[in-house]
Amino acid sequence: MSFLTPEKPPQVEEPAAEIASGARLVPRITIQAFCEHSQTAQLVESALHDRRMSKVALTTHNGGIEGAVETYKSNPTPNLIIVETTLTPDAIPESLARLAEVCDASTRVIVLGHVNDVLLYRELIRSGISEYVVLPATSAEIVTAITELYAAEGAAPIGRTVGFISAKGGAGSSTIAHNVSWAIATGLRQDCLIVDMDLAFGTAGLNFNQPPHGLADAVLANQKVDQTMLDRLMSKAANHINLLTAPATLDRTWDFEEREFEQVIEICQKSVPVIVLDIPHAWNAWTRQTLASIDDVVIVAEPDLANLRNAKNLADAIKTLRPTDNAPKLVINKQGVPRRPEIGAAEFASSVECSLIGQIGFDAALFGTAANNGQMIAEVSSGSKVIETFSAIGMQVTGRQVTHGASKGASLLKLPSLFRKRA
Ligand SMILES: Nc1ncnc2c1ncn2[C@@H]1O[C@H](COP(=O)(O)OP(=O)(O)O)[C@@H](O)[C@H]1O
Numbered sequence: 315m316s317f318l319t320p321e322k323p324p325q326v327e328e329p330a331a332e333i334a335s336g337a338r339l340v341p342r343i344t345i346q347a348f349c350e351h352s353q354t355a356q357l358v359e360s361a362l363h364d365r366r367m368s369k370v371a372l373t374t375h376n377g378g379i380e381g382a383v384e385t386y387k388s389n390p391t392p393n394l395i396i397v398e399t400t401l402t403p404d405a406i407p408e409s410l411a412r413l414a415e416v417c418d419a420s421t422r423v424i425v426l427g428h429v430n431d432v433l434l435y436r437e438l439i440r441s442g443i444s445e446y447v448v449l450p451a452t453s454a455e456i457v458t459a460i461t462e463l464y465a466a467e468g469a470a471p472i473g474r475t476v477g478f479i480s481a482k483g484g485a486g487s488s489t490i491a492h493n494v495s496w497a498i499a500t501g502l503r504q505d506c507l508i509v510d511m512d513l514a515f516g517t518a519g520l521n522f523n524q525p526p527h528g529l530a531d532a533v534l535a536n537q538k539v540d541q542t543m544l545d546r547l548m549s550k551a552a553n554h555i556n557l558l559t560a561p562a563t564l565d566r567t568w569d570f571e572e573r574e575f576e577q578v579i580e581i582c583q584k585s586v587p588v589i590v591l592d593i594p595h596a597w598n599a600w601t602r603q604t605l606a607s608i609d610d611v612v613i614v615a616e617p618d619l620a621n622l623r624n625a626k627n628l629a630d631a632i633k634t635l636r637p638t639d640n641a642p643k644l645v646i647n648k649q650g651v652p653r654r655p656e657i658g659a660a661e662f663a664s665s666v667e668c669s670l671i672g673q674i675g676f677d678a679a680l681f682g683t684a685a686n687n688g689q690m691i692a693e694v695s696s697g698s699k700v701i702e703t704f705s706a707i708g709m710q711v712t713g714r715q716v717t718h719g720a721s722k723g724a725s726l727l728k729l730p731s732l733f734r735k736r737a
Pocket residue numbers: 479480482483484485486487488489490517595614647648649674675676677678681682685
């Protein structure tokens with residue numbers, strides 16, 4: 315490690331003109347900052363005053379890198395972690411290695427340091443740190459570091475798309491999609507958008523007690539749909555949960571072309587980290603196209619023969635449509651209906667050749683109360699065991715390790731860099 319003064323500072327000053335009115339907004343990401351000095355915490359918080367940061371959820375904490383390591387040993391990591399360090403350049407990479415151990419693969423890290431050292435800068439960038447900002451810095455420099463990552467021309471879309479589809483109508487895919495979104499929003503504190511694609515009969519509006527509209531207007535606007543329009547059409551159901559609800563009317567039919575949802579989904583991916591698609595139990599051009607193009611598919615089935623046949627057909631079709639993508643995953647719902655014979659979950663999953671990521675028991679009182687109240691299961695019964703299952707499914711579909719704690723990011727250590735490089 316060298317203490318040579320670099321010829322030019324690592325970060326480039328942003329021209330004031332960049333903060334022009336046309337600048338792109340940073341998407342709905344969650345940022346947690348761990349600072350060593352209160353002035354640094356104030357500096358990071360002041361970045362929130364920038365218009366481009368208006369959708370960001372940011373919290374500041376004490377403790378620098380070690381504080382972050384302690385926190386994330388037992389908590390999921392946000393989209394972006396900002397850490398201030400007062401360590402010497404040769405101690406910084408080692409300390410960040412401990413942070414990498416507890417970081418989820420999709421999380422990015424910006425380091426705020428007190429040493430202006432170009433070799434350190436290069437080493438950190440090589441190891442997967444997204445940016446190193448030298449303190450003292452201005453709030454505009456912090457905003458620039460964040461916008462460069464998330465809002466620059468060509469920045470990778472942040473939204474992960476997860477679709478839930480039932481093997482047979484009524485198997486519970488909508489209920490599970492909504493409750494898993496709730497688990498992601500409350501447990502992982504990730505912003506989640508639920509897109510209710512069952513335009514005629516969708517229940518997302520009912521289940522979250524929100525007005526029916528949104529998605530139909532967005533899709534029917536066709537080429538004219540943009541971020542501003544989507545923001546207007548989304549309803550905020552709870553902290554970190556947004557909905558594009560179905561109109562649920564029958565005054566017209568809802569026939570769409572194969573790719574008619576594509577543009578809406580692509581725009582959503584630019585602004586929300588997790589997009590949950592509540593896909594109706596149907597097989598037509600656009601449902602097939604949606605299943606072929608999203609990141610993850612979860613098939614929800616009841617443990618009977620008709621569900622088994624349909625789940626197997628769905629899984630095979632999806633694997634053929636997207637042979638190199640994530641294989642569909644399986645959730646068995648409504649187990650243990652009194653007196654109903656059923657197929658064992660393990661046997662079901664091995665026949666369907668899908669990994670089983672959740673099993674949920676039949677509970678008419680609990681699910682019925684939630685549905686009729688327009689509430690989530692966690693709101694009706696916060697102590698219910700099924701909430702853990704929803705969280706575990708949420709962890710799986712957002713690509714996080716199911717186990718917390720020290721082993722969380724162990725696989726990252728085997729990579730050549732500390733933090734996984736991102737596009
Ligand atoms: N585990 C469960 N126990 C009891 N009822 C359930 C369970 N899961 C879902 N339900 C109920 O089953 C019905 C159908 O669920 P829904 O999510 O609309 O199915 P789908 O979207 O697959 O057609 C709803 O009334 C819902 O409350």
